Each structure stands twice: as C-alpha cells, then as structure tokens.
Amino acid sequence: MAVPFSFGQSRKISLQDLSEFKNPGKNWQIADDIYVDLDKSNKFRIEEGKGILVNEPKGRNNQDLYTEQEYGSIDLEFDYMMAPGSNSGIYLMGRYEVQLKDSWGSKNLTSAENGGVYERWDEKRPEGQKGYQGYAPRQNVSKAPGLWQNLKISFQAPQFDEKGNKTENAKLLKVELNGITIHENVELFGPTRGAVSMDEAPNGPLRIQGDHGAVAFRNFEVTSYDKPRPELSNLQVQVYGGRFNEVPTGLDSLPPEFEGKAVLLTSDLNTKSNQFLIRYTGDLEVKESGMYAFNLDTPGGTGLVRINNNAVVPFNARSGRGTVELSKGVVPIELLYSKYEDWVEPGLGMTVEGPGIREYLVTEGGGNYETVVNPILVEVNENTILRSFMDIPVSEESGGYRVTHSVNVGSPEQLHYTYDMNKGSLVQVWRGDFLDATPMWYSRGDGSSRPLGAVKHFGIPTLTLAKLNSPNQKWIKDTIGTQYRPLGYHLDDQNRPVFMYNTYGAEVTDAVQVLENGHGFQRTIQVQNPGPNLYARIARGSKIESVSKDLFIVDDKEYYLRLDNPDGTKPVLRTVEGQQELLMPLQEKLIYSILY
Known part of the structure; x- marks a missing residue:
C-alpha cells in the first residue's frame, strides 16, 4: 500500500490563541462558536472558546491582522463567515486583495463583490478611472451571512532576478469559492488598493482586513512552494524509426535516424515516419532532497522515465505516473517516447512536483492531449x-x-x-x-x-411525506405501502412547475419558488384528504439547531430552514441513527423556506 505524502510544505495556522499574528488589535479574538441575527447588520453572537478567529470592529482604532510568518507562492484554504452586510478581505503577501463580502443574492458582479480581486488604484488617473485591473468572480456562489463558506487560492508570487528586478508578475493560478472556480490564471500586474506597500517582494505576510466589517475564520491551511526546481542539463536526443510497443533493449547498438544535443524535451523533431522512438538522456540537478513525482503523457503510444537507471514511470500505454525519493545532487535521467499509432498526432508532456515545489511542466508540450x-x-x-x-x-x-x-x-x-x-x-x-x-x-x-x-x-432522495404511528418511528425508505403515484406537474403563471402526486389516498401538490432577492427557496406542500399521522420530513443532518423563533440552522452551518406556516404548527426535532431530523405534522398545508 502506497504511503500518502504531500509535496508542498503544509501547515495549519493555530487558532488556539492569537500568537500566530503580529500585535493583534482589540477587535480580534478567538471563539468557540458564532451565530448571526439575519436582521442585525455587522454583528456576531460569540461563544467563548478556541478554534475560530473573529473580527468585530468596535468604534475607532480597528486594526488589520498580519501573520507572523511570511509566505511566497502558496496554496491557501480556509473557511470564513460574514456577518449581515459585512465587508472584509484577505491580502496575499499583504499586497493582493481577494474580497470577502456579504454578497448574498447580489446580481451586480464586480471586483468588489465576494471573491473578487480588488482594483488597483491611481490618484493620477481621471475621475471614474482611478480604479483599474480589478477582476469580478465568474459567478456569484456566495452563501447567506452566518453560514460557513470555503475559499481555496493557488497563488504564485512575483519572481525576481538576482538584482531584485521583477521578471514575472504575481498570479492567481486558481481560486475556488464554495467548490466553484471563480478565477483562473489571473495576472496581478501590481498591488491592489490598500496594499501594505506598493513595492513588490518575494515574500510577505497574510493580512486580513479588520476595519470594515465583522468576519470570522477557521481551518486555515497554508501549503508553501518556495523550494528551487530541479534542472535538466547535458541533454542528448536520439530518434529511431519503427514500432516499439515493448521496452526496447540494446538501443546503444541500433543506428538512430537522428541524434544530437537538445535544449528542451519535445516530440517535434521532424521524424521520417509516424512510428518512432525518441530517447532523451541527460542530467537532473536535484536542489532539494525529498520525494518527487513525474507525470508523463505520451499520446499515440507509451513512454518511460528512468532516474539513476531505475524505472520511475514504467513503460505503460498513453500516460503514467511515478514517485521516487531523490537526494540533493546530480543524477542521470532517461526519457523514452514510443509512438506506434499512426493516426494520432505526436505530443510529449511531462510535469514534475516535489518537496515545496508546485507541479510544473518540463517539456515543450502542454501535457494534456485529451480531445477538447x-x-x-x-x-x-x-x-x-x-x-x-x-x-x-x-x-x-x-x-x-x-x-x-x-x-x-x-x-x-x-x-x-x-x-x-x-x-x-x-x-x-x-x-x-x-x-x-x-x-x-x-x-x-x-x-x-x-x-x-x-x-x-x-442526500439520497426519500419520500417527503410518510405516515408514522409515533414521532419516533423510523422514516420509510421506499414507496411500499404508501400508494405513492406521481402525476407529473403543471406550470403556474410564471412557468414554474407545481408537482403533483398521490400518497396514502391523499392528493398532494408541491411547489418550490425562489424567494425575493435570491435569498433561497420557499416550498409549499398542499394536501387534500391528508388523514391522520401524516408527517413531512423537511431536514436531516448531523446537527439541527434552533437559532431563533421558527428559524433553524442545519449541519455545520450549511443552510437555514425557516418555518413559514401561518397556523403555527410546531415541529418535531428528533435523533434517529445518529442523525437529527426535523418533522412537521401535516394537515392541509406546509410552508417553509431554505435560506442558502
């Protein structure tokens, strides 16, 4: 069994106290849990304890928060929660801001909305043009305030030569908000507005905005990519005509149709036939000891990678991956690409990743030859x-x-x-x-x-309605004995479906509509001839908490459920097989909303 390992240098930022941060202001504290009132702007209800970093601005002198440790190229992941109407941001290296904001239901996507890359700023530019080079998220996938959201950022720091001159701009390689890609390969030409400095540098602290609004964080994890890459040198190439669909032996005794020095790994060598074998040999200078992974893509055939005369990527069809422990120093490397399918365009792609080294391409090819x-x-x-x-x-x-x-x-x-x-x-x-x-x-x-x-x-779909002899009876798993019969749906005056079915001899209509301002859904279930002991299961999760009258929060603060029934029917909150369920006794009508 393979032992899992991480190529980046990963660490979690401890939130047991504020010791990971420089001179934290009084607006910052550590908490055990937090809640919001959806009707109160910029406020948290805080429970004392450890594990959650909370900013709640109070009066004047609210301060931003800086990590003690400085970082360059990193992958950063964390959960965060916005208070209603709140606004904040996280600055990579203290200079490049990704916006954090309560953008619940917003349709106006700009760089100032949740997940946006904030604008750069120049007072010398004309009015209306001072802000520039901001990037709006691709779509708004922001959750409601008081719910945990997840942000993942793959960041490449700016690069500098030995004299300190910038040779490459910083980049956001990828940003995912709540599991959805909202930015990809965004070049950052300079610091954004409000940066700690307009001068760029190889490293800098993480900085969290503390003077705008109430925001909370947990589960910070930083993976650093700050180690030097291995380098290829003394490359030689040989090309052999013919079909090689097995590991070739005795290549040194075969006359190549071409050989010579090479400056890069490529398949574009003007070979005489569509079936050939390319062999590269040379040296690999390893600058950091550790575990390395080699990913090889060889369309139309197969390939092999040997390091120190040992096969790291075996001679497999189409593509392969292998890992090897390497010590600092120079080691011999050999790469074979055998193309034996006539109808496939040649291509050669290889990537390398290692300790503190993000996966990078070492060949001229892109390394991805799937049909687009x-x-x-x-x-x-x-x-x-x-x-x-x-x-x-x-x-x-x-x-x-x-x-x-x-x-x-x-x-x-x-x-x-x-x-x-x-x-x-x-x-x-x-x-x-x-x-x-x-x-x-x-x-x-x-x-x-x-x-x-x-x-x-x-979860796996189950019937919404069931008859229970008691509120503690397990929920049914199938339609046996329910007389369930779907009757399709009709469209209302706004072309929204109203679903219809029969169950337990009752006639049911089920309508789901979007709430005003895009804040969630309201579901209305109406029943004719409901009969006794009919219940609706409206929520199931590991944890269901009552946060206010008729308002519940489900699982790890993933969504709200609000009871809108005008008759004041009281729900049943129960625990079954380690899960909590929220049931509603059903007479003629049930109305509830999912706020998400």
Whole structure:
C-alpha cells in the first residue's frame, strides 16, 4: 500500500490563541462558536472558546491582522463567515486583495463583490478611472451571512532576478469559492488598493482586513512552494524509426535516424515516419532532497522515465505516473517516447512536483492531449425546466447515486433545484450558473447533466411525506405501502412547475419558488384528504439547531430552514441513527423556506 505524502510544505495556522499574528488589535479574538441575527447588520453572537478567529470592529482604532510568518507562492484554504452586510478581505503577501463580502443574492458582479480581486488604484488617473485591473468572480456562489463558506487560492508570487528586478508578475493560478472556480490564471500586474506597500517582494505576510466589517475564520491551511526546481542539463536526443510497443533493449547498438544535443524535451523533431522512438538522456540537478513525482503523457503510444537507471514511470500505454525519493545532487535521467499509432498526432508532456515545489511542466508540450469538447451549457434568462438523469455524491465508500426521474428547474435569479418525481423529494439546490448538459447531449450521451454552481445536496432522495404511528418511528425508505403515484406537474403563471402526486389516498401538490432577492427557496406542500399521522420530513443532518423563533440552522452551518406556516404548527426535532431530523405534522398545508 502506497504511503500518502504531500509535496508542498503544509501547515495549519493555530487558532488556539492569537500568537500566530503580529500585535493583534482589540477587535480580534478567538471563539468557540458564532451565530448571526439575519436582521442585525455587522454583528456576531460569540461563544467563548478556541478554534475560530473573529473580527468585530468596535468604534475607532480597528486594526488589520498580519501573520507572523511570511509566505511566497502558496496554496491557501480556509473557511470564513460574514456577518449581515459585512465587508472584509484577505491580502496575499499583504499586497493582493481577494474580497470577502456579504454578497448574498447580489446580481451586480464586480471586483468588489465576494471573491473578487480588488482594483488597483491611481490618484493620477481621471475621475471614474482611478480604479483599474480589478477582476469580478465568474459567478456569484456566495452563501447567506452566518453560514460557513470555503475559499481555496493557488497563488504564485512575483519572481525576481538576482538584482531584485521583477521578471514575472504575481498570479492567481486558481481560486475556488464554495467548490466553484471563480478565477483562473489571473495576472496581478501590481498591488491592489490598500496594499501594505506598493513595492513588490518575494515574500510577505497574510493580512486580513479588520476595519470594515465583522468576519470570522477557521481551518486555515497554508501549503508553501518556495523550494528551487530541479534542472535538466547535458541533454542528448536520439530518434529511431519503427514500432516499439515493448521496452526496447540494446538501443546503444541500433543506428538512430537522428541524434544530437537538445535544449528542451519535445516530440517535434521532424521524424521520417509516424512510428518512432525518441530517447532523451541527460542530467537532473536535484536542489532539494525529498520525494518527487513525474507525470508523463505520451499520446499515440507509451513512454518511460528512468532516474539513476531505475524505472520511475514504467513503460505503460498513453500516460503514467511515478514517485521516487531523490537526494540533493546530480543524477542521470532517461526519457523514452514510443509512438506506434499512426493516426494520432505526436505530443510529449511531462510535469514534475516535489518537496515545496508546485507541479510544473518540463517539456515543450502542454501535457494534456485529451480531445477538447466544446461544453454544452444551459443558461437561464427565464424560468427553465430540463429533464435529465442527475448524479449526486453519497460517500467515498458507496460512490454516487443516479436520480432517474429528476426535473431540474432554473431561474434568472441564479437559484436552481432538482426535484425527484419518483419520490416527491427535493434533491438539491444550487446557486450560480445552471447546467452543463455536455454528458447528456455530446456524442451518444448518457442522459445526465451537472449543476454549474455551488450545490447543497440533501442526500439520497426519500419520500417527503410518510405516515408514522409515533414521532419516533423510523422514516420509510421506499414507496411500499404508501400508494405513492406521481402525476407529473403543471406550470403556474410564471412557468414554474407545481408537482403533483398521490400518497396514502391523499392528493398532494408541491411547489418550490425562489424567494425575493435570491435569498433561497420557499416550498409549499398542499394536501387534500391528508388523514391522520401524516408527517413531512423537511431536514436531516448531523446537527439541527434552533437559532431563533421558527428559524433553524442545519449541519455545520450549511443552510437555514425557516418555518413559514401561518397556523403555527410546531415541529418535531428528533435523533434517529445518529442523525437529527426535523418533522412537521401535516394537515392541509406546509410552508417553509431554505435560506442558502
């Protein structure tokens, strides 16, 4: 069994106290838990303890927070929570700001919204043009205030020569907000507005804005990439004509059709035939001892990498990966590329990653020769319905689950959901763009589509309604004995579906509508002839907390559930098999909202 290892130098920032930070101001503290009142701006309700970093500005003299440690190129991941109406930001190296803001439901995407790369600023420019080179996020996938959000940033620091001259701008290689890519390969030509310095440097602290609004953080993890890359030297190349689909032996005794010195690894050598073998030999100067990974891509054939005369990437078809422990120093390296499929264009791609070294390309080729498919994306400018299969994740052990009777409903407010007509169940909701229908329609297709935004799954679909002899009876897992019969749906006056089904002899309509300002969904279930002991299960999770009258927060502060029933029916909160469930006794109508 392979032992997992990390190539970057990873560390967690401890939030047991404030010792990781320079001279923290009084607006910063460590807490155990926090909550918000959605009706109160810029406020937290804080529970004392450890593990969460909280900024709550108070009066004047609120200070930004700086880490003691300085960083260059890093991967940074953390969770954060915004208070209602709050505004903050995190500065990489103290100079390049990624905006943190309560952008719940906002349609006006600018560089100042949540996840945006803030503008640079020049007072000498004309009015209206002083701010420039800001980058808005690709889509708004921001959650409600009081919910934990996740941000991942892959950052490449600016590069400098030995004289201190900048040779390469800083870059945001990738930024993911709540699991969705919102930036990719964004070049940062200089510090953004409010930077600690307009001068750029190889390293700098992480800086968190502390004078704008209430914000909280947890689970900081920093992976540094600050070690020198291995370098190739003394490269020689030989090209042999013919088909080599097995590990070649005795190459030194075979006459090559071409040989000579090489300055880079490439497959573009003007070979005489479509079947050939390219052999590179040379030295690899390892500047940092540790574990290294080599990833080889050889379209139309196979390849091999030997280091110190030992096979690191074996002679496998198409592509391969291998790891090896290397000591600091110079070691011999050999790379083979055997192309034996006539109809495939040649190409050679190899990447290397190592201790404190982000994966980088060492060949001229791009290292990715998959067929490029233009995606088939479904946009929504009006209420839209698309029927498809929908695959949802369940667990690493059991894999996914395919919903075969799913109806995907999109809205111009950028809030969408999937409904399972086979169970009368709300499967998932998501915020952002609508659907990628490429797997459904490209080539022969498999009938499925995929959400394009930040998704909240509600688990394997089960019936929403069930009859229980007591509030402690386990929820039913299938339709046996329920007389469940789907009746399709009709459209209301705004082209939104109203689902219909029969169960337990009752007639049910089920309508899900987007709330005002794009803050979530309201679901209305109406029943004719409900009968006794009928319940609706409206939430299930590891933890369900009551945070105010008729308002609950589910799981690890993933979404809110608000009871909107006018008759004041009281819910049943219970624990079954280690999970908490929120049930509502159902008479004729149930109304509740999901705030997400």
